[in-house]
Amino acid sequence: MLYIIIPVFNRWRYTRECLESLRQQTSQAFRTVVVDDGSTDETAAALARDYPAVEVVTGDGNLFWTAGVNLGIRRALALGATRVLTLNNDVVAAPDFVAQMLAAAAAHPTAVLGALEFDAATGEAIYGGERLDFRTNTRTDLLQELPTGQRTGLHPVTYLPGRGLLIPQAVIEKIGLFDEKRLPHYLADFDYTSVARRAGFPVYCNYAAQLSTYPEESGQTLTRQHRSVKGYYQHLFGIRGGGNMVNFTHFALKNCPGPYLPYFLLNGYARRIVGYFLH
The missing domain is CATH 3.90.550.60 (Spore Coat Polysaccharide Biosynthesis Protein SpsA; Chain A)
Known part of the structure; x- marks a missing residue:
């Protein structure tokens, strides 16, 4: 069922x-x-x-x-x-x-x-x-x-x-x-x-x-509609943050093959740091 x-x-x-x-x-x-x-x-x-x-x-x-x-x-x-x-x-x-x-x-x-x-x-x-x-x-x-x-x-x-x-x-x-x-x-x-x-x-x-x-109703979209220092922090570290660095780290450690992990992490961190301002 x-x-x-x-x-x-x-x-x-x-x-x-x-x-x-x-x-x-x-x-x-x-x-x-x-x-x-x-x-x-x-x-x-x-x-x-x-x-x-x-x-x-x-x-x-x-x-x-x-x-x-x-x-x-x-x-x-x-x-x-x-x-x-x-x-x-x-x-x-x-x-x-x-x-x-x-x-x-x-x-x-x-x-x-x-x-x-x-x-x-x-x-x-x-x-x-x-x-x-x-x-x-x-x-x-x-x-x-x-x-x-x-x-x-x-x-x-x-x-x-x-x-x-x-x-x-x-x-x-x-x-x-x-x-x-x-x-x-x-x-x-x-x-x-x-x-x-x-x-x-x-x-x-x-x-x-x-x-x-x-x-347009997604949390990530709503967070980026009014950019601010607080919004940037929420983007990177808030539970609802689409660019949450901790969540991304957990995802990478669980799913990325070991040989590719260092680059995958560094690239992903860079995308999240600048991504809030690009979309």
Whole structure:
């Protein structure tokens, strides 16, 4: 049984839109767990009133993404999940999203699967997975490689984001849950899927499974909208900082092959130090 895990903190209008897209799925062979991490808006009341079939797990406001997702996964496994799918609340699933994910999972039962993403405002494809060369710390964007007519099927990638990530139970049994201790927010998803790949599980972006996202709502984008000394510090060291140096170090130590590690670290530090001002 597939369980969809959605961590939320406020922003009910996005959560409602996400849940409505799940209601419209052509396949209803799933259940939904929302991890409400201490929302102070109408989230709790609206979930109870409008979505009684949704399993709600609550936190105290200090879970952040990784611990929130782990809490939801533990609940799903206790309820009998054989697959889990992590989904951000600010995404809208195409009507056949679940059906396409389940079809790919049936054909590749040990694979970790991600989705093709589109900008909800423009309809433009914005994320189709990437491959990372640890030797040079350079990334290949699959969307730039593939002509529009070839954006179909499964494509092997180095890692995947957690915005629409299907994980088989076999992966959890072998490598455990997300690393909430060392990666409480950013990079936990890339780390987890990279670890899964190194443990022998295929990692694919499934171009048949499609999501619409709001890229301007990401924490990294919001942090950079109003640049300041405080924002720069948060970028490099805050839990929600997209350039968090400590998180990057943990990711590198866990995933980069030893011979390439010194350059990968130095290059990554330099990118983060200057990247705040370049985007």
